[in-house]
Amino acid sequence: xxxxxxxxxxxxxxxxxxxxxxxxxxxxxxxxxxxxxxxxxxxxxxxxxxxxxxxxxxxxxxxxxxxxxxxxxxxxxxxxxxxxxxxxxxxxxxxxxxxxxxxxxxxxxxxxxxxxxxxxxxxxxxxxxxxxxxxxxxxxxxxxxxxxxxxxxxxxxxxxxxxxxxxxxxxxxxxxxxxxxxxxxxxxxxxxxxxxxxxxxxxxxxxxxxxxxxxxxxxxxxxxxxxxxxxxxxxxxxxxxxxxxxxxxxxxxxxxxxxxxxxxxxxxxxxxxxxxxxxxxxxxxxxxxxxxxxxxxxxxxxxxxxxxxxxxxxxxxxxxxxxxxxxxxxxxxxxxxxxxxxxxxxxxxxxxxxxxxxxxxxxxxxxxxxxxxxxxxxxxxxxxxxxxxxxxxxxxxxxxxxxxxxxxxxxxxxxxxxxxxxxxxxxxxxxxxxxxxxxxxxxxxxxxxxxxxxxxxxxxxxxxxxxxxxxxxxxxxxxxxxxxxxxxxxxxxxxxxxxxxxxxxxxxxxxxxxxxxxxxxxxxxxxxxxxxxxxxxxxxxxxxxxxxxxxxxxxxxxxxxxxxxxxxxxxxxxxxxxxxxxxxxxxxxxxxxxxxxxxxxxx
Numbered sequence: 001x002x003x004x005x006x007x008x009x010x011x012x013x014x015x016x017x018x019x020x021x022x023x024x025x026x027x028x029x030x031x032x033x034x035x036x037x038x039x040x041x042x043x044x045x046x047x048x049x050x051x052x053x054x055x056x057x058x059x060x061x062x063x064x065x066x067x068x069x070x071x072x073x074x075x076x077x078x079x080x081x082x083x084x085x086x087x088x089x090x091x092x093x094x095x096x097x098x099x100x101x102x103x104x105x106x107x108x109x110x111x112x113x114x115x116x117x118x119x120x121x122x123x124x125x126x127x128x129x130x131x132x133x134x135x136x137x138x139x140x141x142x143x144x145x146x147x148x149x150x151x152x153x154x155x156x157x158x159x160x161x162x163x164x165x166x167x168x169x170x171x172x173x174x175x176x177x178x179x180x181x182x183x184x185x186x187x188x189x190x191x192x193x194x195x196x197x198x199x200x201x202x203x204x205x206x207x208x209x210x211x212x213x214x215x216x217x218x219x220x221x222x223x224x225x226x227x228x229x230x231x232x233x234x235x236x237x238x239x240x241x242x243x244x245x246x247x248x249x250x251x252x253x254x255x256x257x258x259x260x261x262x263x264x265x266x267x268x269x270x271x272x273x274x275x276x277x278x279x280x281x282x283x284x285x286x287x288x289x290x291x292x293x294x295x296x297x298x299x300x301x302x303x304x305x306x307x308x309x310x311x312x313x314x315x316x317x318x319x320x321x322x323x324x325x326x327x328x329x330x331x332x333x334x335x336x337x338x339x340x341x342x343x344x345x346x347x348x349x350x351x352x353x354x355x356x357x358x359x360x361x362x363x364x365x366x367x368x369x370x371x372x373x374x375x376x377x378x379x380x381x382x383x384x385x386x387x388x389x390x391x392x393x394x395x396x397x398x399x400x401x402x403x404x405x406x407x408x409x410x411x412x413x414x415x416x417x418x419x420x421x422x423x424x425x426x427x428x429x430x431x432x433x434x435x436x437x438x439x440x441x442x443x444x445x446x447x448x449x450x451x452x453x454x455x456x457x458x459x460x461x462x463x464x465x466x467x468x469x470x471x472x473x474x475x476x477x478x479x480x481x482x483x484x485x486x487x488x489x490x491x492x493x494x495x496x497x498x499x500x501x502x503x504x505x506x507x508x509x510x511x512x513x514x515x516x517x518x519x520x521x522x523x524x525x526x527x528x529x530x531x532x533x534x535x536x537x538x539x540x541x542x543x544x545x546x547x548x549x550x551x552x553x554x555x556x557x558x559x560x561x562x563x564x565x566x567x568x569x570x571x572x573x574x575x576x577x578x579x580x581x582x583x584x585x586x587x588x589x590x591x592x593x594x595x596x597x598x599x600x601x602x603x
Contacts, residue, residue: 085338109172134335139289140291175390216243247380419431549577
């Protein structure tokens, strides 16, 4: 006997959609699989994906090498460490990262932060420089890993778009100015964006420009931009290979004094704990925290964008864990802080990447290059590396959306400009700290000094509305309907009390009731609860009853725990504003006729 079960096509469709948008949560996975999404993907790996991942990995490797070297040099480190910071993080993220396609590695957005710590503390000692940078990676990794484990993946949402634009534009300017001397073929001692600009100007005026190096760098930069949109020809690879070939064939490093990378040390990264001086700890800690903030902000935005495109849910907390694991691995294997890449990830996607095996293949190819062909890039000119970093920094700059923000809300535009100026004037780390402070102030401001309103009844309009928006709205005699558009907490409790009392004092008729229309109130803390208790007593002494309408149940539960429910009485809480008005009219016979009572369609 066979039983045929009827299926609901709508429910089936909804189930499929649910599985599509949010696959099995990490918390539902057993053991280590919860924190190692790569193992879960490996179990589900389909053979037909392999050729796509291998090809994409080979294509990706052509970008990983020049970009890794360029960002290492831009960070004040020898180029080989950019390859170390490419290999190990890709392997770590393949295990711990939730995104199937995201590519991690050295990034231009972090170069200015790393340079700001490494340059003044290293004393031009490359070993000391990499120890400092590796320590920063460990700090960043530990912060991201810890934040992910305690589920703080929402933290970057506290940084508004204008603030992100501001500090990223500032970082882009800092990176650009740090690379211009190399692009022009000379060097300066970096002391911050404004001083760098003066040093560059002084160098140009005094004839220190190496025009051969400049022409090579300019040609590389032009090639990168010309082929930027090509999905067939990798512009960055063409630019770097062409510049290297020209310098090698014509011997420009000797005949024209063009600075080159030189041969790379042969060998793979080894496990090494970076030991730093106690005196350097504060700078390394602050730099690591700044890196953690910037890298996760960038990674979360890029990860969500690709998750939406591929219709795959990515847990932001697991993204923090993956980023933290990759940075820890980088720091323990002679690397430096890394982030997601908005330039290499599209390359992997366009090449047909299906899983993180693409990154693994790319990492293995880079490792093979270090072992088998360390001299391949010895003639790579420094000006071409600067061109790679400059092209990436220009890509960080946001102008168009800032123009839109300026037209929509100018104070947010100027907030962005303030963050930009902070990074440009004070440097990357102090500027980012300023941006975070501004973000916290911006976050608190709406709750600290929120909007409030006195509500009235406007003829022909359903409900009760702000009398400042509806000047002809009528007030119920003896009743104040007061709306507070924010949570009630320690920073705004006194203001709430003052505005309620002011509303009662300015009422055109003697007040009997004040009803707080509390739907926007999502929380109440202990300080605010004490203020509410004082306010109720103050109003009662004046013969005024304090009541609430539309208060949410979780907030009501808090008032019960604070003892206010007993103090006010259950009769002081109404489910709707209409219910509160009706209760008032039943207990206070006043001259009031609602327009709906006179309407022909009214019952």
